[in-house]
Amino acid sequence: MRTLVLNAGYEPLAVISFKRALVLVMNEKATIVERVEGDPVWGARGAYDRPAVILLTRYVRVPGARRVPVTRRGVLRRDGHHCAYCGKAAATIDHVMPRSRGGADSWENLVAACVRCNNTKGDRTPQEIGWHLRITPRAPRGAQWTVRGTERSDPRWEPYLVLAA
Template identity: 40%
Template sequence: MALVKVYNRGYDPETRIGELLHTTTVRHAFGMIRREVADPVELTLIEDRIVPTALELTRELSGAWVEGAGRRSVGFSYRAVHERDHWSCAYCGRSVSRTPACEALLATVDHILPVSRGGPSTWTNLVCACKECNNRKADRTPEEAGMLLRVEPYDPALAYRVGGFVERLPVLVTA
């Protein structure tokens, strides 16, 4: 389910500066537009439909009503990195496993920027990799190793679930 950001009156879609009040569902966002409570300021295409990704209230809201964005936290673990990447190597695309048929397909987690160079263990610096690719990359960046990173790592807390798979939020298309 995609989430729609709701901004207070005065949001600037070009600079994306404004007071974020909360997030809501696409269904509720359409209701807000229909009731003329909010206007769409950013749209995107999801499954052949144009849906709002950001709304601006038609009247300014003031006071202590403002809530946080309400992000859901996702437990961080190496297994969660494998799940996010669908148990596929980010470099060669092969399926990996905890109990593979051969040692080369053993599931490992690779730091894109190596730990020895200050690379953190964060969602955006870790990818699922087969043992063979992880060893080949060694203590280098993918560019230095001449390897193509086939996926862009992301924080699952900034994603939504579609058909049992976690997908990244779509790139916003401003209206």
């Protein structure tokens, strides 16, 4: 079971194990905001509720703006595993502006592509072969991308993740 950690200003920070969350609560470094109904955790000092969401008692400074690193898996996830050219199931990624022509490995230059479209396009731009992109590639935003561990979201976290988006 996983627990969402909120900064003192209710900004989502990460998702951790409920055991780690319980240790933070027991050491009074966090308070429980949402509990899991059901069986409590029994300890030497009594019973504790299983935390679904905790709030840190002190503000933790997050260094700089969180930039989502560009990964193959991230590009496929952003594009919904659909080819940006034909809309079929995508298994590869493609550089819109080919690397051989100075195209960067950036969110704005990478799209998901099926093998057929990727091979057909080759070392050309979409304009050169008369194709158009079905999506506008851009860096993903929102808590699902910047808060570690929220890929598999819990319904109890939704109100807290919406505030961060």
